[in-house]
Amino acid sequence: MKSQNKDIEFYKVSLQKFMETTQEVITAAKAFMSEAEKNETKENIRKQRSELMQRAANNRFYEKGVWKIGENHVQDIKKQHPYEKDGQNYNLVTREDFNIGLKQWNSSKKHRNAKRKLKLKLN
8 A cells, every 4th residue: 555655746746746746847948939939829829729619619509509719719610621511511701791690689679578588587
């Protein structure tokens, strides 16, 4: 039992040292990266996240709801998948189109009726 505890403690300490060393390497690498390289890295990470968002939305089409993502992700997805309208299982809406639709909905009779019903329930 004691040797097992020693092994566990050894692995904990080793893992902690590995994590600290890894963080030191990352910090040092960042210091040597130019601003352009940092921006390129951020852009690549954003594009990878956009791709994963697209896959998640397409694979989880059966769940109803709204998933708000940033406009940069919308534009990335449109660039990465410009011809997928037929195979796409979700609606991708730009901020501009969403705002237009929201304004139309706000001014609609349906919206006014919903607000009136909500007021009646609250009173």
